Amino acid sequence: MTSVTGVSVTEARRPPNRAPSRDRQQRGSDHAAWFLVLPALIPILVLSVGPLLYGVLLAFTDSQSGRTAPTQWIGGLNFRDLLHDTLFWESFRIGLVWAVGVTVPQFLLALGLALLLNQDLRLRWLARALAIVPWAMPEVIVGIMWRIVYNPDAGILNETLRNLGLGNGRDWLSSLTTALPAVIVVGIWAGMPQTTVALLAGLQNTPRELHEAAAVDGAGAWRRFRTVTWPTLRPVALAITALNLIWNFNSFALVYVLTNGGPGGRTRLPMLFAYEEAFRYGQFGYAAAMGCVMVAVISVLLAVFLVGRLRGGDDS
Amino acid sequence: MRTSGTSGMKTSTGARAGQYIALLAYLVFLAFPLLWLISTAFKSPRELGSLHPTWIPRHPTLANFRQAFDEQPLLHSALNSLLAALGAALIAVVIATPMAWVMARRRTLLARAATGWVVVSQAFPFVLVIIPLFLVLKNLRLIDSLAGLVLVYVVWSLPFALWMLVGYVRAVPPELEEAAAVDGAGKLRTLVSVTAPLLAPGIVATALFAFVTAWNEFFFALVLLKTPEKQTLPVVLTHFIGAEGVADLGPLAAAAFLATLPSLIVFALIQRRLTGGMLTGAVKS
Numbered sequence A: 001m002t003s004v005t006g007v008s009v010t011e012a013r014r015p016p017n018r019a020p021s022r023d024r025q026q027r028g029s030d031h032a033a034w035f036l037v038l039p040a041l042i043p044i045l046v047l048s049v050g051p052l053l054y055g056v057l058l059a060f061t062d063s064q065s066g067r068t069a070p071t072q073w074i075g076g077l078n079f080r081d082l083l084h085d086t087l088f089w090e091s092f093r094i095g096l097v098w099a100v101g102v103t104v105p106q107f108l109l110a111l112g113l114a115l116l117l118n119q120d121l122r123l124r125w126l127a128r129a130l131a132i133v134p135w136a137m138p139e140v141i142v143g144i145m146w147r148i149v150y151n152p153d154a155g156i157l158n159e160t161l162r163n164l165g166l167g168n169g170r171d172w173l174s175s176l177t178t179a180l181p182a183v184i185v186v187g188i189w190a191g192m193p194q195t196t197v198a199l200l201a202g203l204q205n206t207p208r209e210l211h212e213a214a215a216v217d218g219a220g221a222w223r224r225f226r227t228v229t230w231p232t233l234r235p236v237a238l239a240i241t242a243l244n245l246i247w248n249f250n251s252f253a254l255v256y257v258l259t260n261g262g263p264g265g266r267t268r269l270p271m272l273f274a275y276e277e278a279f280r281y282g283q284f285g286y287a288a289a290m291g292c293v294m295v296a297v298i299s300v301l302l303a304v305f306l307v308g309r310l311r312g313g314d315d316s
Numbered sequence B: 001m002r003t004s005g006t007s008g009m010k011t012s013t014g015a016r017a018g019q020y021i022a023l024l025a026y027l028v029f030l031a032f033p034l035l036w037l038i039s040t041a042f043k044s045p046r047e048l049g050s051l052h053p054t055w056i057p058r059h060p061t062l063a064n065f066r067q068a069f070d071e072q073p074l075l076h077s078a079l080n081s082l083l084a085a086l087g088a089a090l091i092a093v094v095i096a097t098p099m100a101w102v103m104a105r106r107r108t109l110l111a112r113a114a115t116g117w118v119v120v121s122q123a124f125p126f127v128l129v130i131i132p133l134f135l136v137l138k139n140l141r142l143i144d145s146l147a148g149l150v151l152v153y154v155v156w157s158l159p160f161a162l163w164m165l166v167g168y169v170r171a172v173p174p175e176l177e178e179a180a181a182v183d184g185a186g187k188l189r190t191l192v193s194v195t196a197p198l199l200a201p202g203i204v205a206t207a208l209f210a211f212v213t214a215w216n217e218f219f220f221a222l223v224l225l226k227t228p229e230k231q232t233l234p235v236v237l238t239h240f241i242g243a244e245g246v247a248d249l250g251p252l253a254a255a256a257f258l259a260t261l262p263s264l265i266v267f268a269l270i271q272r273r274l275t276g277g278m279l280t281g282a283v284k285s
Helices: A001-014 A020-028 A032-056 A076-084 A086-116 A124-135 A137-152 A157-162 A180-205 A208-216 A222-248 A253-258 A268-278 A284-315 B012-039 B045-049 B063-071 B076-107 B110-121 B125-137 B146-171 B174-182 B187-216 B219-223 B233-237 B249-283
Strands: none
Touching: A032 A284, A032 B076, A032 B110, A032 B125, A032 B146, A032 B187, A076 A284, A086 A124, A086 A180, A086 A222, A086 A268, A086 A284, A086 B012, A124 A180, A124 B012, A124 B249, A137 A157, A137 A180, A137 A253, A137 A284, A137 B012, A137 B233, A137 B249, A180 A222, A180 A253, A180 B012, A208 A222, A208 B076, A222 A284, A253 A268, A253 B233, A268 A284, A268 B125, A284 B125, B012 B249, B045 B249, B063 B076, B063 B249, B076 B146, B076 B187, B076 B233, B076 B249, B110 B146, B125 B146, B125 B219, B146 B187, B146 B219, B187 B249, B219 B233, B233 B249
16 A cells, blocks of 8 residues: 555656657557456446445435435435534544544654664664564454553553552543543554655665765754755655545544544544444435545645645745 | 665764664564563463553463354354455456556556556545445345455455556566567467566565455455354454453453464565565666
């Protein structure tokens, strides 16, 4: 998944069409290309593009699970209802807090780790291996594992706090105030690999000679980072941050396992909300409308973020 | 892969020490939940019930593993997961490889649209897809069946599979294919006998990645599979957590530990390719 962050880089640096003869040859045999593409194209159309469009249409109907009466076209009624659904907007707010709360610290931590892994340090192999592990683990198991860490009695967190004399600890995942921060920490841990690997790949692209020249000129570590490392790293950093925001906003399994949206809806991410609406209460149309709103708002926020960042880069 | 570390430069001892302290902090942060999971898996119920848990189990036991297998159909669901993941990985690479070749070699509208889809699908909102997908599969009578889940996993792993494979195809010099064409080999023959063998390591890595993705997947499996006998491992694992969120920690930890092993092993195999492939993807061309 993460590799897609490289798309822009690769696309941008793609060499110009080098073999004109191939281009000519290509036009004649395009039916062959279709033949090669169809086996993948049909499933994509039926199970990915199709459902996406179908989902947008569903948002304008009163579709429900297990109902015998035919589904009616109801126009924007779902959206009007949604506008007044305070529970949904509360969940939406939690989703944004979660997405930003995970993405930003995760980026900073991953950047630090990537910078360290780019150095010649002992134990680097261990850190590299460990940094990949959360990627390999099923999200459900990451959730289970942290439930055991957070467990009020048998968990290591409370035991450590007790040992340090910092009180008796608490039931992190069930308390109204700590549930969301506790879940966010897990989100940060789980997403470290993708971000670190992407940033490390970007770091290894920075020209070594420039680094050395800057060092010879007496530039300190921070100045070297600002003037040499960051400019090359920025496209990768932007891409992985944008993707992380989307992935985190759409995340489901982690929080489903950790808290299932509780306590009192404090960690009910929009995905959990829509899932319950669709598959517990059977309100397909309404849940689809939620999906549409989520996509729309995220697209707008992301566009603002990316345009702002790109502009900021031009000024400096 | 050669790293562009700053080893050549002199780093003050103070800075070095700071770096090691930071690295140590990262190691602790990344490792402690894993170690605690393993530690919990080997503790007796009595030890888990007592206050002041320790890192090293006082009386290590395998009872949790036995109990985990008794309580939930772990083996059966692992078999389901295995079938779904194998099926998805095989079908995904079989249909993705030819398409990746077209995407890498051609500049047609189709190839561009496919690349666009690969990028956009990264931002795919599952909420918007899952309900229609549910209805579509219901009409195809593929709901609550592993076959339906395999289909979903295939489509779901295609973007990344295509992305990886396009990179590998680009690494094969087109001149080789052209030479075969000059020698009179047909298009398909060229692909099968010239390109495919060179792609083999990349195809294996892609299949393994698709395998892990499907093995780990939870959301689609939760929604699409209702019959307990058909459920996959991640879904069954959530059954250890009771309705009130009270979990039997020992068996839970034991089962979680076992269920992670296959993904870890596969990931260890492809780790170098995954990070390396990404690097070449970014550095190359």
